[in-house]
Amino acid sequence: SQTIHQWPATLVQPVGSPLSLECTVEGTSNPNLYWYRQAAGRGLQLLFYSVGIGQISSEVPQNLSASRPQDRQFILSSKKLLLSDSGFYLCAWNPQGKYGYTFGSGTRLTVV
């Protein structure tokens, strides 16, 4: 069966520290992968999406970057966190050519 794993569940980081959030998908190949951010009580903002290894599209200019080193691995990074990077980060995937996303359980990031 297809599953998506996202970790860690919660993270508290000081301003200026680096960030690495990881997302992996199992049970499928060549998925589309997405990183979203959700501010408290708000909708989801698409940050990055990837249609294949090494192919990253950025939706919003920001302090973050994404990488896809393997087919089913998607990483969200920052070299130096800002207070405004706090939020709930969600990874999602869908099969190529099909609609309907499957979301991970999310990472609650608090930058202090």
Add this chain to the structure above:
Amino acid sequence: SQQGEEDPQALSIQEGENATMNCSYKTSINNLQWYRQNSGRGLVHLILIRSNEREKHSGRLRVTLDTSKKSSSLLITASRAADTASYFCATVGSGNTGKLIFGQGTTLQVKP
């Protein structure tokens, strides 16, 4: 960027009542999807309606789509306390990679 608006932002009803949420969007779409999010969790895909469809049912869910008005509605019939969650509409634009753009969501509280 957000695709559109959802209305109302918050809704509180009694168990057994029907809940209706509305969503408006701005650009032409390939399909529109509804997702549910329990507090602090990832999103779960509920239903997808294509741009050439006007109504779709799934269990207690009924979705309508009016492309001339660029709007959709989600009706949950015979609501239960377990339906308490945030509900988001999301659109896939025509001709793009399938990336979803979300609305701000409606928070539904069903009182037992």
